Amino acid sequence: MLVRIALVLAAIAVSGAHSLDSSTHVIKEAFAAPLGWRIDSLPDPDHVLDLRVGLRQSNWPELERQLSETSDPDHPRYGQHLSKEAIEDLISPTADSLEAVLDWLKDYGVMGDSLSFSPARDWVRVKLPLHVVEEMLGTTYHVWRHDEGRYAIRTTEYSLPKDLHAHVDLVQPTTHFGGISALKSSLFREFTPLEGGAKAEVDSIAADEIDASCNETITVDCLAQLYNFADYTPSFPNNSVAVTGYLEEFPNATDLQIFYADQVPKAAGSSFTFVDIPGNNQTSGEDDQHGVEANLDVQFAFGISYPINASFLYTHGRPPAQLPDGEENFNEPYADFLDYILAQDTIPWVISTSYAEGEQSVPFSYAERVCRGFAQLGARGVTVLFSSGDGGVGGPSEGCTRFRPLFPPSCPYVTAVGGTVNIPEVAVDFSGGGFSDYFARPSWQDDVVPAYIEKVSETYDSYFNKSGRGIPDISAQADNYRVFYQGKAGHVGGTSASAPAVGGILALVNDVRLAKGLPTLGFLNPLLYKQNVGSLFNDITEGNNPACGTDGFNATEGWDPVTGFGTPNFALLRELN
Ligand SMILES: *[C@@H]1O[C@H](CO)[C@@H](O)[C@H](O)[C@H]1NC(C)=O
Numbered sequence: 001m002l003v004r005i006a007l008v009l010a011a012i013a014v015s016g017a018h019s020l021d022s023s024t025h026v027i028k029e030a031f032a033a034p035l036g037w038r039i040d041s042l043p044d045p046d047h048v049l050d051l052r053v054g055l056r057q058s059n060w061p062e063l064e065r066q067l068s069e070t071s072d073p074d075h076p077r078y079g080q081h082l083s084k085e086a087i088e089d090l091i092s093p094t095a096d097s098l099e100a101v102l103d104w105l106k107d108y109g110v111m112g113d114s115l116s117f118s119p120a121r122d123w124v125r126v127k128l129p130l131h132v133v134e135e136m137l138g139t140t141y142h143v144w145r146h147d148e149g150r151y152a153i154r155t156t157e158y159s160l161p162k163d164l165h166a167h168v169d170l171v172q173p174t175t176h177f178g179g180i181s182a183l184k185s186s187l188f189r190e191f192t193p194l195e196g197g198a199k200a201e202v203d204s205i206a207a208d209e210i211d212a213s214c215n216e217t218i219t220v221d222c223l224a225q226l227y228n229f230a231d232y233t234p235s236f237p238n239n240s241v242a243v244t245g246y247l248e249e250f251p252n253a254t255d256l257q258i259f260y261a262d263q264v265p266k267a268a269g270s271s272f273t274f275v276d277i278p279g280n281n282q283t284s285g286e287d288d289q290h291g292v293e294a295n296l297d298v299q300f301a302f303g304i305s306y307p308i309n310a311s312f313l314y315t316h317g318r319p320p321a322q323l324p325d326g327e328e329n330f331n332e333p334y335a336d337f338l339d340y341i342l343a344q345d346t347i348p349w350v351i352s353t354s355y356a357e358g359e360q361s362v363p364f365s366y367a368e369r370v371c372r373g374f375a376q377l378g379a380r381g382v383t384v385l386f387s388s389g390d391g392g393v394g395g396p397s398e399g400c401t402r403f404r405p406l407f408p409p410s411c412p413y414v415t416a417v418g419g420t421v422n423i424p425e426v427a428v429d430f431s432g433g434g435f436s437d438y439f440a441r442p443s444w445q446d447d448v449v450p451a452y453i454e455k456v457s458e459t460y461d462s463y464f465n466k467s468g469r470g471i472p473d474i475s476a477q478a479d480n481y482r483v484f485y486q487g488k489a490g491h492v493g494g495t496s497a498s499a500p501a502v503g504g505i506l507a508l509v510n511d512v513r514l515a516k517g518l519p520t521l522g523f524l525n526p527l528l529y530k531q532n533v534g535s536l537f538n539d540i541t542e543g544n545n546p547a548c549g550t551d552g553f554n555a556t557e558g559w560d561p562v563t564g565f566g567t568p569n570f571a572l573l574r575e576l577n
């Protein structure tokens with residue numbers, strides 16, 4: 001964990017004491033402000049920034065190579081997950097890089113206790129007044145205002161001394177404006193309270209038919225029938241599952257109990273661990289909200305996986321807001337989350353996240369670094385799931401010329417979960433999918449993705465990159481979930497629902513595996529894309545995901561950029577060795 005250390009103001013109040021000639025500064029990154037952001041004013045030069053410098057990870061290709069072995073079911077090393085220490089050894093920067101960065105910081109009077117490091121020393125963090133940062137980065141920050149009223153102190157370009165370029169991957173906050181949002185479909189399907197507290201009508205489970213009510217309302221029982229886990233009770237003691245929370249939204253424990261009484265009576269009285277992850281702004285608590293997103297995630301992930309140890313991993317901080325009157329609340333949520341979680345000795349084996357933002361609004365350097373953080377989790381045996389998005393292929397209906405996939409689902413090291421609806425299941429029309437513009441198609445997609453692309457209408461050629469990572473990997477029901485919020489039942493949808501549902505189911509799969517002495521699933525994608533494993537999912541062949549003034553892509557036989565391989569069949573997945 002990054003330890004926050006008090007500012008040594010005296011040490012940094014130097015000016016002109018540094019030896020570097022600023023004429024050696026060369027642009028490190030330029031990134032146009034994402035849509036909706038405009039310059040508002042000049043910030044207070046004494047405003048304090050919590051600067052993070054990402055040092056080059058010395059042996060990343062080697063970590064990637066090892067992960068490709070431990071995640072490939074046909075490789076002798078399959079499942080031999082790497083230890084925290086082994087990963088840190090591979091990614092820690094070289095002594096040269098460390099020295100170069102520390103020398104540079106020292107030139108501005110920054111040293112010793114004012115610095116904090118990640119365990120692998122691949123991040124260094126320091127709080128500095130804006131005017132010092134501007135000098136260090138040869139840039140000018142502005143207060144930017146988003147059309148929706150958010151503020152952020154950012155720049156669209158920064159420089160570093162030429163000699164430092166090879167040692168530093170990125171410096172933030174600079175060009176990352178940060179716009180993550182929850183993928184609950186309040187965007188699409190308003191939370192509509194039903195008659196409060198009424199019991200869901202669930203008939204006894206028939207082997208070959210699903211309750212008719214499941215076509216209108218999804219409960220834990222419906223998912224158990226659809227995905228074949230009704231007869232399974234987890235029993236392995238050390239198994240674990242988690243959902244993450246951001247943006248000051250917490251689950252309500254009382255609602256969880258009402259949900260359990262309604263849908264998972266055996267779980268009544270059970271709870272989860274609330275893990276408090278320090279973010280950039282440790283809020284006081286008075287603004288904390290109990291929200292639909294967090295309730296949905298917790299109720300379904302933990303309802304499905306009960307009694308597996310469940311955690312809610314909450315990262316503090318909110319999107320940039322409430323400037324210029326107060327302290328900035330800039331938000332680098334995944335970086336804060338990863339700092340914390342990668343420093344832990346034990347990590348939940350499945351982590352599901354229902355938050356994302358447009359790939360185009362994230363600078364590549366930041367996306368790449370965060371994606372590598374998720375790869376490290378995978379290498380340690382953790383399965384990382386993200387909702388694929390609720391906007392189809394992405395992009396506005398008017399004047400759109402390019403699809404807009406979401407990040408982090410576009411990161412190849414996470415498993416992106418799309419959405420379905422109805423019985424029998426078809427793709428839900430908002431299911432996020434398509435192809436990354438940042439991440440190249442990983443080799444494990446080579447057997448299935450190019451075959452799909454060949455059949456795509458040529459009219460889409462300019463809308464996406466045919467060499468990009470295909471999204472999503474799998475899917476699950478994504479609408480009409482019966483969720484409790486402030487004591488009332490309501491229907492909630494979105495791929496926000498499908499990711500935690502899959503998270504609960506994969507925790508059950510891990511349970512079977514751990515009990516058999518097999519390793520946890522870890523980074524799942526190479527396994528998923530093995531032809532025979534893809535067939536352990538219910539193939540979704542109907543529906544499409546329109547956006548950007550197009551009909552989006554078509555769901556088809558096999559993998560498609562709407563539902564991936566389809567929805568999980570636990571009865572088959574549990575047989576994997
Ligand atoms: C469960 O975890 C604890 C602590 O990490 C460990 O000591 C114990 O051996 C584990 N039990 C099993 C059955 O793996």
Ligand SMILES: *[C@@H]1O[C@H](CO)[C@@H](O)[C@H](O)[C@H]1NC(C)=O
Nearest residue numbers: 281282283284322326327329
């Ligand atoms: C976090 O932000 C809120 C709202 O701007 C502010 O009131 C609070 O003091 C901040 N907390 C910390 C620890 O910086």
Ligand SMILES: *[C@@H]1O[C@H](CO)[C@@H](O)[C@H](O)[C@H]1NC(C)=O
Nearest residue numbers: 238240273275309310311348
């Ligand atoms: C469950 O996991 C949390 C961490 O997420 C841990 O603090 C707690 O001790 C675990 N509980 C059990 C019973 O293993």
Ligand SMILES: *[C@@H]1O[C@H](CO)[C@@H](O)[C@H](O)[C@H]1NC(C)=O
Nearest residue numbers: 211212214215216422423424
């Ligand atoms: C479920 O609803 C869909 C859409 O309304 C309909 O097409 C389908 O036939 C229904 N399925 C069943 C089993 O009634």
Ligand SMILES: *[C@@H]1O[C@H](CO)[C@@H](O)[C@H](O)[C@H]1NC(C)=O
Nearest residue numbers: 437438439440441465467468
């Ligand atoms: C398409 O993606 C590949 C792999 O990421 C990249 O090398 C190439 O530059 C991209 N092409 C375009 C036109 O963006």
Ligand SMILES: *[C@@H]1O[C@H](CO)[C@@H](O)[C@H](O)[C@H]1NC(C)=O
Nearest residue numbers: 455456457460551552553554
């Ligand atoms: C989807 O299917 C329809 C009907 O078969 C076809 O006209 C359309 O071109 C397909 N879309 C793409 C992107 O290939």
Ligand SMILES: *[C@@H]1O[C@H](CO)[C@@H](O)[C@H](O)[C@H]1NC(C)=O
Nearest residue numbers: 252254255258290485486487
């Ligand atoms: C939590 O839910 C209960 C009802 O289940 C409600 O009475 C309470 O107000 C909620 N708390 C918050 C902070 O929303």
